[in-house]
Amino acid sequence: MSMPEARDYDVCVAVNYYTPYVSGLTEVARTVAEGLADRGWRVAVVAARHDPALPLREQIRGVDVYRCPVVASISRGLVSPSFAATVRRVARRSRVLNLHLPMLEAGLITARRLPTPVVSTYHIDLWLPPSLVTRAAMAAVKISSRMALRRSAAVVVNSDDQAEHSQLWPVLRQARRSAISAPCVDRRGGEPAYRQSSGPHIGFLGRIVPDKGLEYLIAAFAGITDPQARLLVGGDYLTVAGGSVIDQVRQAAQRDPRIQILGLLRGRQIDDFYASIDAFALPSIAESFGIVQVEAMMCGIPSVTTDLPGGRYPVLATGMGAIVQPRDPVGLRDALLDVLGWDDVTRAHGAKTARELFGAEGCLDRYAAVFLEQSEAAATARG
Incomplete structure (x- = not known):
């Protein structure tokens, strides 16, 4: 300059x-x-x-x-x-x-x-x-x-x-x-280091705080009966401002061992996280954009997010996912099951669009x- x-x-x-x-x-x-x-x-x-x-x-x-x-x-x-x-x-x-x-x-x-x-x-x-x-x-x-x-x-x-x-x-x-x-960073090329079974893997990545709506994701996942399904929850809960909801997530993981808490991920660990999941969930009750969901999209992973101004925009702009009402576990579950069935061609097209728009x-x-x-x-x- x-x-x-x-x-x-x-x-x-x-x-x-x-x-x-x-x-x-x-x-x-x-x-x-x-x-x-x-x-x-x-x-x-x-x-x-x-x-x-x-x-x-x-x-x-x-x-x-x-x-x-x-x-x-x-x-x-x-x-x-x-x-x-x-x-x-x-x-x-x-x-x-x-x-x-x-x-x-x-x-x-x-x-x-x-x-x-x-x-x-x-x-x-x-x-x-x-x-x-x-x-x-x-x-x-x-x-x-x-x-x-x-x-x-x-x-x-x-x-x-x-x-x-x-x-x-x-x-x-x-x-x-x-x-x-x-x-948003192109995080393709990771290894599926966090994959644990042959079943569908759903991922969340973000601060473990009230506005991310994790309680609704946990309730939605409980409605998915496949014993091989996994919910991978990554993100900081130790140093988040305003307090964490990690205790709720831990209690859910004790009830359902299919829920895995990964903690804070950085660098290559984030790439590996995206390589380990089949669908991304962003069940926020307050959201302005959602970098993590876009980075998932760029890797070919569809995102299910809530109908919030700004937070819904990446899905609207790319078609790479689904939008549900906030605080609606049933709608969230149904949308996750739907995108889990998307074929490789649909995923690849959405990923290309996301990289072009949000790189x-x-x-x-x-x-x-x-x-x-x-x-x-x-x-x-x-x-």
Whole structure:
């Protein structure tokens, strides 16, 4: 990225949680940051230090990572007094600031004018398990995100389906908006290391948290009577923000030994996971896109997901799966049994379409174009 003004960074990415934390939002921020760094961009990431064992400053795959100390946490929210100021400080040294919303501090970060254009990526309306505290937190985050979106030079959403059904659609509708799907990795080539029988294998991969709807998947799987069938549940439950539902999953696995808990998977383990399953399930009750389901599709594995704005979009765009109502174990079971019977030709066609639509390189091209456009416009405005 070559521009007339001298800045330390081409882009500053601001996100509450960053790697090694794993979530869909975090993975978008990480993949964009590292992908642009691989292309020669100078990239900084500012995040809260969600784990006190992590260093305050380090470089990861060519990305300068600044972490801000955390003094407390409220549900999934991290209280980091220095976060907003650090974002603004690094942003001033950057040509573009990319905010990943929802974010409680976003309104404060953008409250005073920055010499750097802001591109906000709006992932999803915040959902937390209901309580008095979480309702207040969701309201505060909504107000803050609305303020930041109004002050953004450009806004990225995962899909128009997601944006048009958001609580913040009145703001998103008026924004200079680009629909750029989350970057998804082609994970073909794994070994079926987790396959355990000759029966159908259904997989779930994601954070083991309430909004993923695992209780409905467990109930759906209980309705599949094949003794050789398996349900493989992969994902983090030890360090997830806001608490895990692993106890429920463990109790189900004790009742039904066909359910296998794999824990957090990384790298080659994820490739092997997809190579081990015949159908993917994403039974979420809150979802903005679902990178994991798309990566399954790209490997030829159809996904059964719930009818949620944004989360249903990959299936609608590719035809590579089925859509069911949230909280409907019977519908989920029937849809899984249906896609398990799909032939190789249907799977291969859907996989090709998914790779064409959602590959990481295409996503990076579109993010780079948005960042360049805003950086050039800001430089021109400054004369």
